[in-house]
Amino acid sequence: MLAGVGTLMAQDAPARVAVSGTLRGRVDVKSLAYSLAPRPSASEPGRSSIDRLPRQIAVVYFQIAPSGAFEQSDEARPMMDQRNETFVPHVLAIHTGTTVEFPNSDQIFHNVFSLSKTRRFDLGRYAAGRSKAIRFDSPGIVRVFCDIHSHMNAFILVFAHRYFAVTDEDGRYRIDQIPPGSYAVTAWYEGSDRETRPIVILPGGGVVEQDFVAR
Numbered sequence: 001m002l003a004g005v006g007t008l009m010a011q012d013a014p015a016r017v018a019v020s021g022t023l024r025g026r027v028d029v030k031s032l033a034y035s036l037a038p039r040p041s042a043s044e045p046g047r048s049s050i051d052r053l054p055r056q057i058a059v060v061y062f063q064i065a066p067s068g069a070f071e072q073s074d075e076a077r078p079m080m081d082q083r084n085e086t087f088v089p090h091v092l093a094i095h096t097g098t099t100v101e102f103p104n105s106d107q108i109f110h111n112v113f114s115l116s117k118t119r120r121f122d123l124g125r126y127a128a129g130r131s132k133a134i135r136f137d138s139p140g141i142v143r144v145f146c147d148i149h150s151h152m153n154a155f156i157l158v159f160a161h162r163y164f165a166v167t168d169e170d171g172r173y174r175i176d177q178i179p180p181g182s183y184a185v186t187a188w189y190e191g192s193d194r195e196t197r198p199i200v201i202l203p204g205g206g207v208v209e210q211d212f213v214a215r
């Protein structure tokens with residue numbers, strides 16, 4: 001009886017993680033393939049454009065959040081700037097419930113919209129120095145465009161947990177405070193097949209190295 005109660009309590013109250021591990025590594029982007037995906041345009045339906053800039057930003061994320069993981073509160077509101085007719089950053093990763101600011105730092109008008117199922121929106125056209133914000137409540141991928149400048153596009157990846165990281169300019173990533181356990185970890189890269197690898201954080205924690213190749 002007592003043992004049963006004890007078990008129940010242990011399950012009901014996810015203990016704070018005393019020991020945790022770190023996952024880190026590099027995503028090697030082999031294909032600097034240009035994005036050839038047709039771009040939907042509100043003003044010019046049916047038109048597509050070719051994005052000529054090679055993109056190397058990858059996102060590494062856990063398929064499923066560790067059970068009983070400690071969720072930390074959010075930091076500052078993330079931003080996707082519009083600068084030199086470019087969305088900066090090109091790839092943003094956030095977790096559900098996050099509001100993203102879309103300031104216009106150019107001297108010209110921009111528009112921000114998405115037709116993605118994860119979050120369909122249209123912030124309209126707005127002038128230099130203004131900012132609009134939108135909240136993302138469902139996990140998934142959101143493609144972002146400007147209906148004035150067909151070469152402007154970006155990605156927002158929305159996760160239902162905090163176990164994700166965007167690679168830096170060297171392709172490196174790092175995810176901290178992972179409870180011990182076995183996980184499936186995926187690397188996402190624009191226009192590439194996703195690669196998923198199993199990783200194990202041992203009971204003692206420590207650092208696990210895992211590299212990915214995006215082709």
Ligand SMILES: [Cu+2]
Nearest residue numbers: 110111146149
């Ligand atoms: Cu624009």
